[in-house]
Amino acid sequence: DRALFENSVGGTAYFNVEVWSDGVWNRVEQLSNANGSFDWENIEVDITEYSLGYVFKVRFMAEGENSSKIISWFLDNIEVYHYCASPENLYYHVNGPNICELYWSPPVEPMKQSVFQSLLKSEKLKKSLIGYNLFWMYDINPYSLLDHTVDSFYTYYLPEEGNYFFYVTAVFESCESGASNEIWVPFPPPSGINENSKNNIIQVFPNPASDMINLESSVRMSQLCLLDYSGRSLQCHELQNQIQTSLDVSSYEPGIYLLRVDTEEGRFVRKLVVAR
Numbered sequence: 259d260r261a262l263f264e265n266s267v268g269g270t271a272y273f274n275v276e277v278w279s280d281g282v283w284n285r286v287e288q289l290s291n292a293n294g295s296f297d298w299e300n301i302e303v304d305i306t307e308y309s310l311g312y313v314f315k316v317r318f319m320a321e322g323e324n325s326s327k328i329i330s331w332f333l334d335n336i337e338v339y340h341y342c343a344s345p346e347n348l349y350y351h352v353n354g355p356n357i358c359e360l361y362w363s364p365p366v367e368p369m370k371q372s373v374f375q376s377l378l379k380s381e382k383l384k385k386s387l388i389g390y391n392l393f394w395m396y397d398i399n400p401y402s403l404l405d406h407t408v409d410s411f412y413t414y415y416l417p418e419e420g421n422y423f424f425y426v427t428a429v430f431e432s433c434e435s436g437a438s439n440e441i442w443v444p445f446p447p448p449s450g451i452n453e454n455s456k457n458n459i460i461q462v463f464p465n466p467a468s469d470m471i472n473l474e475s476s477v478r479m480s481q482l483c484l485l486d487y488s489g490r491s492l493q494c495h496e497l498q499n500q501i502q503t504s505l506d507v508s509s510y511e512p513g514i515y516l517l518r519v520d521t522e523e524g525r526f527v528r529k530l531v532v533a534r
Contacts, residue, residue, distance in 0.1 A: 259298050260289070261332040267294040270323035273331045278315040279308040291328060298332070306341065342435040345390060345410070345426050350443055356416040358443055360392070364410055365428045365435060386431040393437075395423040397527060398485055398516055416445045421527045444526070459526060460519050466531035469508040473519070475501050481520040484530075486513075507532050 260273070269292035276283045287303045308314060316338065320331050343365035351359045364387070389408040395401045397420045405412065406429070416422065422443040428435040461474045473482065478499040484492045484507070492510070497503055499522075507515070510532050517528040 259300050259333070259335045261298045262289075262291060262295050263329040263332070264291055264295050267292065268323065268328070271320070271328050272322045274319040274321060275303055276317050276319060277305045277308040278317070283317070284308050290322075298334075300335075304341070305338075342428060342430050342433045344435040345428050345438040348424065348426055348438045348441055350424070350441055352443075352445075356445065358414045358416050358422070358445070360412045360414065360424060360426075360441075362390075362410055362426050362438055388429045388431060391427045391429055391434065393425050393427070397421050397525075398518060401425075416443070419445055421445075421525065423527075440529075442527075444524070459521070459523065460517075460528055462517060462528050462530060466533040467507055468532070468534045470504055470506055471530065472504050473502065473517070475519070475521060477501070477521045477523045479503065479519055479521050481518075483518040485516040485518060 262273070269290055271291045273289045274285050275287035276285050278284075286305055286308070287301070305314070305316070316336075318333055345365055346363045348360065348362040350361070353359050389406055390410070391406055392404045392412055393401045394404040394414075401423070404414070404424075422445060423440055424443065425437040425440045427437055459476050463472055463474075465471065473479070478501060479497045480499060481494060482497055482503060482505065483494040484505065486492060492515075495503070495505075505517075507530070512532050512534055515530045515532060517530050519526045519528070
Protein backbone atom coordinates (compact mmCIF):
# COMPACT_ATOMS: atom_id res chain seq x y z
CA ASP A 259 0.00 0.00 0.00
CA ARG A 260 1.28 3.47 -0.79
CA ALA A 261 0.18 7.09 -0.53
CA LEU A 262 1.51 10.58 -1.27
CA PHE A 263 0.92 13.82 0.61
CA GLU A 264 2.31 17.00 -0.91
CA ASN A 265 1.75 20.75 -0.92
CA SER A 266 1.48 21.21 -4.69
CA VAL A 267 1.83 19.28 -7.97
CA GLY A 268 5.40 18.94 -9.13
CA GLY A 269 6.24 16.02 -11.41
CA THR A 270 9.95 16.05 -10.53
CA ALA A 271 9.94 13.71 -7.54
CA TYR A 272 9.76 9.92 -7.86
CA PHE A 273 9.09 6.82 -5.81
CA ASN A 274 10.80 3.67 -7.10
CA VAL A 275 10.41 -0.03 -6.38
CA GLU A 276 13.66 -1.87 -7.12
CA VAL A 277 14.72 -5.53 -6.99
CA TRP A 278 18.32 -6.68 -6.55
CA SER A 279 19.27 -9.74 -8.61
CA ASP A 280 22.60 -10.99 -9.96
CA GLY A 281 24.39 -8.03 -8.33
CA VAL A 282 22.24 -5.33 -9.96
CA TRP A 283 19.34 -3.20 -8.72
CA ASN A 284 16.51 -3.28 -11.27
CA ARG A 285 13.65 -0.77 -11.28
CA VAL A 286 10.29 -2.54 -11.60
CA GLU A 287 7.90 0.32 -10.77
CA GLN A 288 8.10 4.14 -10.71
CA LEU A 289 5.57 6.69 -9.49
CA SER A 290 5.86 10.47 -9.76
CA ASN A 291 4.12 13.39 -8.07
CA ALA A 292 2.88 14.72 -11.43
CA ASN A 293 -0.80 14.30 -10.46
CA GLY A 294 -0.52 15.53 -6.89
CA SER A 295 -1.47 13.85 -3.63
CA PHE A 296 -3.38 10.58 -3.49
CA ASP A 297 -4.75 8.52 -0.63
CA TRP A 298 -3.76 4.96 0.21
CA GLU A 299 -3.91 2.59 -2.76
CA ASN A 300 -2.95 -1.04 -3.17
CA ILE A 301 -0.67 -2.05 -6.04
CA GLU A 302 0.83 -5.32 -7.26
CA VAL A 303 4.22 -5.43 -8.98
CA ASP A 304 5.38 -8.51 -10.89
CA ILE A 305 9.05 -9.20 -10.04
CA THR A 306 9.18 -12.72 -11.52
CA GLU A 307 11.96 -12.07 -14.02
CA TYR A 308 14.32 -10.91 -11.25
CA SER A 309 13.31 -13.32 -8.49
CA LEU A 310 12.29 -16.74 -9.83
CA GLY A 311 15.04 -19.17 -8.84
CA TYR A 312 17.27 -16.46 -7.34
CA VAL A 313 18.13 -14.90 -3.99
CA PHE A 314 16.82 -11.34 -4.26
CA LYS A 315 16.23 -8.16 -2.26
CA VAL A 316 13.60 -5.42 -2.58
CA ARG A 317 14.04 -1.74 -1.76
CA PHE A 318 11.96 1.42 -2.04
CA MET A 319 13.69 4.64 -3.10
CA ALA A 320 12.61 8.27 -3.22
CA GLU A 321 14.57 10.32 -5.75
CA GLY A 322 14.40 13.47 -7.84
CA GLU A 323 14.11 17.14 -6.94
CA ASN A 324 14.60 17.94 -3.25
CA SER A 325 11.55 20.12 -2.94
CA SER A 326 9.29 21.36 -0.20
CA LYS A 327 6.38 20.42 -2.43
CA ILE A 328 6.64 16.86 -1.14
CA ILE A 329 5.45 16.26 2.43
CA SER A 330 6.04 12.51 2.40
CA TRP A 331 5.72 9.24 0.52
CA PHE A 332 4.03 6.57 2.64
CA LEU A 333 4.47 2.79 2.40
CA ASP A 334 2.81 0.01 4.41
CA ASN A 335 1.69 -3.65 4.34
CA ILE A 336 4.47 -4.99 2.11
CA GLU A 337 3.88 -8.58 1.04
CA VAL A 338 6.05 -10.72 -1.23
CA TYR A 339 4.35 -13.87 -2.48
CA HIS A 340 4.75 -16.53 -5.14
CA TYR A 341 2.44 -16.22 -8.13
CA CYS A 342 1.68 -19.51 -9.88
CA ALA A 343 0.51 -19.27 -13.49
CA SER A 344 -2.69 -21.12 -14.40
CA PRO A 345 -3.23 -23.68 -17.16
CA GLU A 346 -4.88 -22.29 -20.28
CA ASN A 347 -7.20 -23.25 -23.14
CA LEU A 348 -9.13 -26.06 -21.46
CA TYR A 349 -11.40 -27.78 -24.00
CA TYR A 350 -13.05 -31.15 -24.52
CA HIS A 351 -13.88 -33.74 -27.14
CA VAL A 352 -16.56 -36.42 -26.78
CA ASN A 353 -15.18 -39.67 -28.16
CA GLY A 354 -17.75 -42.45 -28.14
CA PRO A 355 -21.04 -42.76 -26.29
CA ASN A 356 -19.86 -41.46 -22.91
CA ILE A 357 -16.11 -40.79 -23.18
CA CYS A 358 -15.10 -37.17 -22.52
CA GLU A 359 -11.50 -36.28 -23.36
CA LEU A 360 -10.20 -33.10 -21.68
CA TYR A 361 -7.17 -31.17 -22.95
CA TRP A 362 -5.38 -28.03 -21.76
CA SER A 363 -2.17 -26.04 -22.25
CA PRO A 364 0.51 -25.90 -19.52
CA PRO A 365 1.00 -22.59 -17.69
CA VAL A 366 2.91 -19.99 -19.67
CA GLU A 367 6.02 -18.55 -18.00
CA PRO A 368 6.50 -14.73 -18.03
CA MET A 369 8.95 -13.10 -20.46
CA LYS A 370 12.61 -13.04 -19.40
CA GLN A 371 15.50 -10.63 -19.91
CA SER A 372 17.79 -12.85 -21.92
CA VAL A 373 17.94 -16.17 -23.70
CA PHE A 374 20.25 -17.58 -21.00
CA GLN A 375 17.95 -16.52 -18.18
CA SER A 376 14.91 -17.75 -20.08
CA LEU A 377 16.38 -21.23 -20.52
CA LEU A 378 17.59 -21.38 -16.92
CA LYS A 379 14.33 -20.27 -15.34
CA SER A 380 12.15 -22.33 -17.69
CA GLU A 381 14.02 -25.44 -16.56
CA LYS A 382 13.47 -24.49 -12.91
CA LEU A 383 9.77 -23.86 -13.55
CA LYS A 384 9.49 -27.22 -15.30
CA LYS A 385 11.05 -28.97 -12.31
CA SER A 386 8.77 -27.19 -9.83
CA LEU A 387 5.56 -28.10 -11.70
CA ILE A 388 4.23 -31.26 -10.02
CA GLY A 389 1.04 -31.78 -12.01
CA TYR A 390 -2.58 -30.68 -12.28
CA ASN A 391 -5.70 -30.88 -10.15
CA LEU A 392 -8.91 -31.42 -12.11
CA PHE A 393 -12.17 -30.18 -10.59
CA TRP A 394 -15.70 -31.03 -11.66
CA MET A 395 -19.30 -30.09 -10.94
CA TYR A 396 -22.39 -32.11 -11.87
CA ASP A 397 -25.60 -30.15 -12.54
CA ILE A 398 -26.21 -27.96 -9.45
CA ASN A 399 -23.79 -29.68 -7.08
CA PRO A 400 -20.75 -27.70 -5.84
CA TYR A 401 -17.31 -28.15 -7.38
CA SER A 402 -15.07 -30.89 -5.98
CA LEU A 403 -11.69 -32.44 -6.79
CA LEU A 404 -12.00 -35.11 -9.46
CA ASP A 405 -8.40 -36.29 -9.81
CA HIS A 406 -4.71 -35.36 -9.97
CA THR A 407 -2.65 -35.98 -13.09
CA VAL A 408 0.84 -35.23 -14.36
CA ASP A 409 -0.40 -35.05 -17.98
CA SER A 410 -2.06 -32.12 -19.76
CA PHE A 411 -4.99 -34.33 -20.81
CA TYR A 412 -7.52 -36.52 -19.04
CA THR A 413 -10.15 -39.08 -20.04
CA TYR A 414 -13.38 -39.13 -18.06
CA TYR A 415 -16.22 -41.59 -18.49
CA LEU A 416 -19.51 -39.73 -18.05
CA PRO A 417 -21.55 -41.94 -15.68
CA GLU A 418 -25.02 -40.53 -16.32
CA GLU A 419 -26.98 -37.91 -18.22
CA GLY A 420 -26.68 -34.33 -17.04
CA ASN A 421 -24.58 -31.17 -17.19
CA TYR A 422 -20.90 -31.45 -16.31
CA PHE A 423 -18.53 -28.55 -15.64
CA PHE A 424 -14.74 -28.73 -15.39
CA TYR A 425 -11.72 -26.56 -14.64
CA VAL A 426 -8.07 -27.36 -13.91
CA THR A 427 -5.31 -25.87 -11.72
CA ALA A 428 -1.52 -26.25 -11.89
CA VAL A 429 0.22 -27.64 -8.80
CA PHE A 430 3.77 -26.46 -8.12
CA GLU A 431 6.19 -27.40 -5.36
CA SER A 432 5.32 -24.27 -3.40
CA CYS A 433 1.77 -23.33 -4.44
CA GLU A 434 -1.33 -24.10 -6.51
CA SER A 435 -2.47 -21.81 -9.31
CA GLY A 436 -5.86 -20.27 -9.85
CA ALA A 437 -8.43 -21.90 -12.09
CA SER A 438 -8.22 -22.26 -15.84
CA ASN A 439 -11.20 -21.37 -17.99
CA GLU A 440 -14.33 -23.34 -17.15
CA ILE A 441 -16.00 -25.63 -19.69
CA TRP A 442 -19.52 -27.06 -19.84
CA VAL A 443 -20.11 -30.62 -21.11
CA PRO A 444 -23.79 -31.58 -21.59
CA PHE A 445 -24.39 -35.33 -21.78
CA PRO A 446 -25.90 -36.37 -24.02
CA PRO A 447 -25.86 -33.32 -26.32
CA PRO A 448 -29.45 -32.02 -26.77
CA SER A 449 -31.15 -33.78 -29.67
CA GLY A 450 -31.20 -31.90 -32.94
CA ILE A 451 -28.62 -29.41 -31.68
CA ASN A 452 -25.32 -29.04 -33.49
CA GLU A 453 -22.27 -29.67 -31.25
CA ASN A 454 -20.85 -26.23 -32.14
CA SER A 455 -24.05 -24.40 -31.19
CA LYS A 456 -25.12 -26.17 -27.98
CA ASN A 457 -23.61 -23.41 -25.83
CA ASN A 458 -25.90 -20.89 -27.58
CA ILE A 459 -29.24 -22.55 -26.78
CA ILE A 460 -29.78 -20.38 -23.70
CA GLN A 461 -28.54 -16.78 -23.80
CA VAL A 462 -28.34 -14.77 -20.55
CA PHE A 463 -27.70 -11.01 -20.64
CA PRO A 464 -26.43 -8.84 -19.18
CA ASN A 465 -24.00 -11.08 -17.30
CA PRO A 466 -22.69 -9.79 -14.88
CA ALA A 467 -25.97 -8.11 -13.91
CA SER A 468 -27.07 -5.72 -11.18
CA ASP A 469 -30.87 -5.75 -11.39
CA MET A 470 -32.73 -7.36 -14.31
CA ILE A 471 -31.50 -10.20 -16.51
CA ASN A 472 -32.97 -11.42 -19.80
CA LEU A 473 -33.05 -14.97 -21.10
CA GLU A 474 -33.54 -15.97 -24.70
CA SER A 475 -33.78 -19.57 -25.87
CA SER A 476 -33.76 -21.27 -29.25
CA VAL A 477 -36.07 -23.94 -27.79
CA ARG A 478 -39.19 -23.62 -25.64
CA MET A 479 -38.60 -23.22 -21.89
CA SER A 480 -40.87 -24.74 -19.24
CA GLN A 481 -39.25 -23.69 -15.95
CA LEU A 482 -36.60 -21.26 -14.70
CA CYS A 483 -34.97 -21.56 -11.26
CA LEU A 484 -32.38 -19.34 -9.61
CA LEU A 485 -30.02 -21.17 -7.22
CA ASP A 486 -27.12 -20.13 -5.06
CA TYR A 487 -23.72 -21.64 -5.84
CA SER A 488 -24.27 -24.47 -3.34
CA GLY A 489 -27.35 -25.56 -5.29
CA ARG A 490 -30.01 -24.22 -2.91
CA SER A 491 -33.13 -23.04 -4.76
CA LEU A 492 -33.91 -19.33 -4.29
CA GLN A 493 -36.88 -18.96 -6.65
CA CYS A 494 -38.58 -20.89 -9.48
CA HIS A 495 -41.00 -19.80 -12.22
CA GLU A 496 -43.14 -21.77 -14.67
CA LEU A 497 -42.62 -20.42 -18.18
CA GLN A 498 -45.40 -21.95 -20.30
CA ASN A 499 -43.16 -22.86 -23.26
CA GLN A 500 -41.76 -19.33 -23.63
CA ILE A 501 -38.60 -18.54 -25.59
CA GLN A 502 -37.97 -15.23 -23.80
CA THR A 503 -38.24 -14.17 -20.16
CA SER A 504 -36.65 -11.87 -17.56
CA LEU A 505 -35.73 -12.14 -13.90
CA ASP A 506 -35.22 -9.53 -11.18
CA VAL A 507 -32.00 -10.15 -9.19
CA SER A 508 -31.73 -6.71 -7.58
CA SER A 509 -32.46 -8.09 -4.08
CA TYR A 510 -29.56 -10.56 -4.12
CA GLU A 511 -26.08 -9.97 -2.76
CA PRO A 512 -23.20 -9.74 -5.26
CA GLY A 513 -21.80 -13.17 -6.04
CA ILE A 514 -22.08 -16.22 -8.27
CA TYR A 515 -25.45 -17.89 -8.86
CA LEU A 516 -26.82 -20.65 -11.10
CA LEU A 517 -29.75 -20.49 -13.51
CA ARG A 518 -31.43 -23.85 -14.10
CA VAL A 519 -33.61 -23.90 -17.20
CA ASP A 520 -35.86 -26.80 -18.18
CA THR A 521 -36.66 -26.93 -21.90
CA GLU A 522 -38.17 -29.27 -24.44
CA GLU A 523 -34.61 -30.35 -25.28
CA GLY A 524 -33.55 -31.04 -21.69
CA ARG A 525 -32.15 -29.18 -18.70
CA PHE A 526 -29.49 -26.47 -18.95
CA VAL A 527 -27.49 -24.74 -16.24
CA ARG A 528 -25.94 -21.31 -16.68
CA LYS A 529 -23.66 -19.39 -14.35
CA LEU A 530 -24.82 -15.87 -13.41
CA VAL A 531 -22.72 -13.18 -11.76
CA VAL A 532 -24.48 -10.47 -9.72
CA ALA A 533 -22.23 -7.41 -9.38
CA ARG A 534 -22.68 -3.80 -8.32
